[in-house]
Each structure stands twice: as C-alpha cells, then as structure tokens.
Amino acid sequence: MQLDISVVIPLFNEEESLPELVEWIERVCAEHKFSHEVVMIDDGSTDNSWDVIKALSAKYPAVKGIKFQRNYGKSPALYEGFKAATGNVVITMDADLQDSPDELPELYRMITQDGYDLVSGWKKVRYDNAFTKNLPSKLYNAVNRRLSGIKLHDMNCGLKAYKRKVIKSIEVYGEMHRFIPVLAKHAGFKKIGEKVVQHRPRKYGVSKFGWERFINGFLDLLSIQFVSRFGKKPMHLFGTLGSFTFLVGFIIVIWLIIERLNEGVTFGLTRKVGFYLAPPIMVIGTLFFLTGFIAELVVRNASDRNLYLTEEKIGL
Secondary structure, X not given: OOOXXXXXXXXXXXXXXXXXXXXXXXXXXXXXOOOEEEEEEEOOOOXXXXXXXXXXXXXXXXXXXEEEOOOOOHHHXXXXXXXXXXXXXXXXXXXXXXXXXXXXXXXXXXXXXXXXXXXXXXXXXXXXXXXXXXXXXXXXXXXXXXXXXXXXXXXXXXXXXXXXXXXXXXXXXXXXXXXXXXXXXXXXXXXXXXXXXXXXXXXXXXXXXOOHHHHHHHHHHHHHHXXXXXXXXXXXXXXHHHHHHHHHHHHHHHHHHHHHHOXXXXXXXXXXXXXXXXXXXXXXXXXXXXXXXXXHHHHHOOOOOOOOOEEEEEOO
16 A cells, blocks of 8 residues: 655654654644654664664564664765655654654645646744854855756755655765755756745754865765766767867967968967967876766666665664
8 A cells, every 4th residue: 555655754863852853743643644654764873773763663663773883974875865765755853852743744745636747845934043043044045056057045955755756766875965945846847846844953963064065965966966967978078178279279379370370470478379289288188088987887887876785774
C-alpha cells in the first residue's frame, strides 16, 4: 500500500531533539490520518543519536533509520533518504525542532490538491542572529533568485515538500541540497511554489552553520547552472570560447605576417608584443577545448560520486 507521506530527516548530533520531533510528527499524522514513514539519516553523529533512533524505531513502527559510517554532509544524507522514501509526497525537514511538523498537512495539500511539483518553505520571521545568518541569507537568496530565475525567498530552507517523482528524478550530490529547486527546474518540473512556515527558536544543541557555506554555495550554484545548460553539450560553451580565443591569436599572427611582407612599414614594439602574445593566446584557445568542463564532467559521471558507507539500517 502506497504511503501518503515520507518525512526525510537528515541529522548530525541531535540526540536531544529527536524524541520530541518524532512524537510531534506521529501526533500530526495521526490527527490527519496520514499513512506515513519517518526516514532518519544519521550523518555520522558522535553523540547518541543512533541509539535514540533505534529506540524510537522500536516504539514507532513508522520510524526507519540509516546510519553513515562517518560524516558526509547534508546532501549525501538527503540522497540516501530520497532513495529509501516510498511516500506519494516526500517532505524534508531539519531535526533541530526549528521546523514545525504542524506544517505537514498544508504542504501535503499543496502537492496533492494544488498540483505543485515542489513547495519550499519560507521562514519569513526568523530567530537566528541578524548579522551572522539572517542578513547574509537574504543576500545569498537574492543572488540565487537572480542567477537561477526561481522566485523563492528562502531556497535553502530545510522544510520542503515534493512529489515522489521529483526526488526520484534528480540527483543530490556534493553540497547541492541548497539548490534542489534549481535541479528540479532543470529536470523539467516547472510548478515550484513556496509557503510561509513557522521558524522556531533552537531548543537543543548548536547551529551547524558556517560562513564557508556562502562561498561554497555560490560556487555550487555556478556549477549547477553550467552542468544544467552544458552538461550534455559542453562544446557549445568551451568550443565557442576556444574558437574565439584561437581566432584572436590567429588574426594577430596574420597581422604580423602582413607587416613583415610590407617592407618599409615598421611597428617595432607592436610587432614584439604581438609576437609574444599570439602563441599563448592560440594555446589558451586550444586548451579551452580540453580543460574546465572535463573536470566537471568527470566528477559528474564518476561511479563513486554517490557511494556512501552505511554502517547500519533500521526498517529498510
């Protein structure tokens, strides 16, 4: 029997919040008569999170668990969670209780009744530090909207809902969890919406946020844009750049030859500059055909890109 909802929860060192979170999810699903599962991915926690998950699985049959052998990151955790999810609607949320399970029914309705492929949460009112997280997040999302063309206020919100076919059609790797809406858009899923959701103050533990996320996130966005547009046809980009650069160098060479043939016309320094510039420019043009995109394509097609060592599984 197909489940209504799969709740996918990646986590790292969240032992204190897990019992309260699962109890809350179970209560909401029971009130709305949702058939459901809760897939928890322990991303190499160093506390007792996995023991807590095993105890919760024994108490609640809907709870399933995956334990990574070491810490890989949120994207690998989501990747494994998406593989395991079987519900018609897949909802992701963080494990720190800052996302409210009370949002589940409306997110489910927006997918099943309003026909959205993906609904992203928007934490319009936040309880994070204004200078270290809120302001940078606003700038970050503004850049994302500009580059991706997807009008979401909070693309990185952990609380999202998907049609099942969306998460089965995209591949989340590296640190691409920040840009799942972009991946979904380029996979052909156009109906992407957002919902204002409640953001709760952190009750347990500490934030895993770091400033490096902004630099890495910007680079990941550029990578997604490149792979989405040129992943299947890289020569359209690098062939154009290479041809143009090579042509510039070739024109300089022809110019120098014509100058040499026109006796009595001497440009001294110009001739020397051109002589030293032309060969490197032509070489750079040639290298454009061979570099840059090759590395990205190798990573994208590596057989072990999404190979993560799991130590134990529960209910799967």
